[in-house]
Amino acid sequence: MTDAALQLAETGRRLDAIDRKILAVLQEDASLSVAEIGDRVGLSSTPCWKRIQRLEADGVILRRVALVDPNKIGLGLSVFVSVESSDHSDAWLKRIAEAVSAMPEVMEFYRMAGDVDYMLRVVIPDMQSYDVFYKKLINAVPLKNVTSRFAMEKIKSITALPVPLVVAD
Numbered sequence: 001m002t003d004a005a006l007q008l009a010e011t012g013r014r015l016d017a018i019d020r021k022i023l024a025v026l027q028e029d030a031s032l033s034v035a036e037i038g039d040r041v042g043l044s045s046t047p048c049w050k051r052i053q054r055l056e057a058d059g060v061i062l063r064r065v066a067l068v069d070p071n072k073i074g075l076g077l078s079v080f081v082s083v084e085s086s087d088h089s090d091a092w093l094k095r096i097a098e099a100v101s102a103m104p105e106v107m108e109f110y111r112m113a114g115d116v117d118y119m120l121r122v123v124i125p126d127m128q129s130y131d132v133f134y135k136k137l138i139n140a141v142p143l144k145n146v147t148s149r150f151a152m153e154k155i156k157s158i159t160a161l162p163v164p165l166v167v168a169d
Contacts, residue, residue, distance in 0.1 A: 013058065018043065020163045022051055023060070027160035030064040067159060075123045078151040079130055081137070083118040084144040092141060099140035105133050116147075 015023075021041040025032065032040075038048035055061045070076060085092065093111075100109050100120065108121040124130050130148070138146060 013054075015060070017165070019051060019055060019060075020165065022048065022055065023163045024160070026052070026061065026064070027163075070123050074125050077124050077126055077130065078154070079122040079124065080149040080151070081120040081122055082116040082145075082147040082149070083120065083137075084115075084146075085117050085142070086144045087142060088117070096141045100137075103133065103136065105129075 018041055022037060025037050025040050034049045034052065035045045037052070038045050041048065043051070052061070070078075083096075085096075096118070097109070100106050105122045105124050106120050107123055108119075110119045111117065112119050122130070122133060124133060134146070134148070137143075
């Protein structure tokens with residue numbers, strides 16, 4: 001990994017090995033106390049807390065959340081929705097972004113390269129709910145094609161990013 005890749009673009013600060021350990025620990029369990037995190041990364045509480053505060057201020061840590069099992073709250077159907085558009089204007093993109101952002105079923109929304117223009121990951125209770133969502137989507141903005149792919153089984157799902165190790169100079 002290059003030195004440039006190890007620095008935060010906005011601040012020019014480097015993420016050192018301790019910062020990376022803190023990120024790995026927090027991604028595994030953000031409910032740990034600062035003392036517990038410090039023990040795991042080899043710091044006392046105050047320096048560990050200061051590093052966490054800096055990582056948050058620098059935008060490396062975006063937020064801390066609880067992960068919820070979708071099946072246990074009645075959202076057992078995951079759908080990957082491919083969208084193609086014949087309109088690629090900024091105004092159209094703004095309209096679809098606003099419409100999709102207002103749809104709580106949409107967990108992720110990406111502009112893609114390749115034969116599909118946009119990809120959505122949608123979680124819903126059942127097929128009838130998907131039909132309601134689909135109608136809402138196709139009425140939001142003009143679309144060329146919408147293709148839905150229904151997940152039959154979740155084989156792997158993680159939230160922790162693979163934090164790269166620091167390469168010695």
